[in-house]
Amino acid sequence: MANPTAAMLVIGDEILSGRTRDANMHYLAGQLTDAGIDLKEVRVVSDDPNAIIAATQSLSKTYAHVFTSGGIGPTHDDITADCIAAAFDTSIAVRADARALLQAHYDRQGMELNNARLRMARIPDGALLIDNPVSVAPGFQIRNVYVMAGVPSVFQAMVASVLPSLKGGAPLVSTSTRIERGEGDIAGPLADLANSYPDLSFGSYPYIKNGVYGSNIVIRGADRAAVEDATRELTALFIEVVK
């Protein structure tokens, strides 16, 4: 049986102007090859509704799966979600499930879910959310199109969220735990914990916020109970610094 086919749609003026070097194409290409899915075409288009809509329709008709990156953030030029909805003639609005995810996230951080951030909860009617364990704001799947973020760490986390179901495997569950400590302090205990759970994957996504070093630790696996056990152990290790 031939492998399923796929295309990628990269959205963003910053790539076409040369300001930013795309890193997601090479990553996705390798992941799909490993998964036995043939990436047949990539298109890079600008932040132009007509270009995004036309490319989405064309690629969605031609290939089994379409993966997009970019244009789902909080700013005025993040128009991907609306364009994908238009491509499939579907309505789009702030959706309660996506809003709840963002609300809980910003509440934890003591930040306001303002109108700009609320844009990230705009989801086309009938779409499935794609888990974003790094920065919470979800991607989504509608028909055969997987709409994901352009920031490489978030893109990669979303690819990890969707690939198992494409391969026919069990979907992964994940937790994300924010630890306000530099990675140099986290690395040793985290490696020990990872060694004691060989069936789970452990990722560290460092950040600096208001001058404070921290990292989001993402634990993933097919076994929900194991993921939850490992997350409890992680929290206990860094009890004094977990928010």
Added chain:
Amino acid sequence: MANPTAAMLVIGDEILSGRTRDANMHYLAGQLTDAGIDLKEVRVVSDDPNAIIAATQSLSKTYAHVFTSGGIGPTHDDITADCIAAAFDTSIAVRADARALLQAHYDRQGMELNNARLRMARIPDGALLIDNPVSVAPGFQIRNVYVMAGVPSVFQAMVASVLPSLKGGAPLVSTSTRIERGEGDIAGPLADLANSYPDLSFGSYPYIKNGVYGSNIVIRGADRAAVEDATRELTALFIEVVK
């Protein structure tokens, strides 16, 4: 007046499989931005004739300029030239001018212009050759499509060959001089020479061949006499090692 528009077509299974990371898109994007040309779309397609032909026709109709990279080497899967000819319903064959360039190059190197290498002289009828000062085998322009190599150093040299005419400037002339000495030995005298010709550009493209270090030194400029003077001085500097 709006800037002219452009698209890029990257051809190669090796990019889509993740084996190779494309480096040409980011380079071209920066060069076109500097030249005041708006790169509006990039497509990456596999080594599949129908995909190459369809993308060439579509992009050529939509944008003022189309730049391709990849698929013009000597191996059986280098099918770009034939596909571009097919896209424009033009005949293609080994052309005398391209053959002469290759013949002279391989004669200098004491190598045979075999049938595989001769494939690189297949040029669509009516196309203009694009100068390749790095490795000689030319690119070509047909209608608004510029067909260039995928190897980044050659791609970059070909972009430098075509950009001045797109910007309405004088076309550049260039010479290439092979010096069988490591770049560490070449760098000092070459920098002095470059300083004495501020209107010319000097590029060094190193290689290792049969264990011997060397470099192709490319001198470019709009003033043919100055380029030739500088090339004579370069040759005199390294008289004992120039072949």
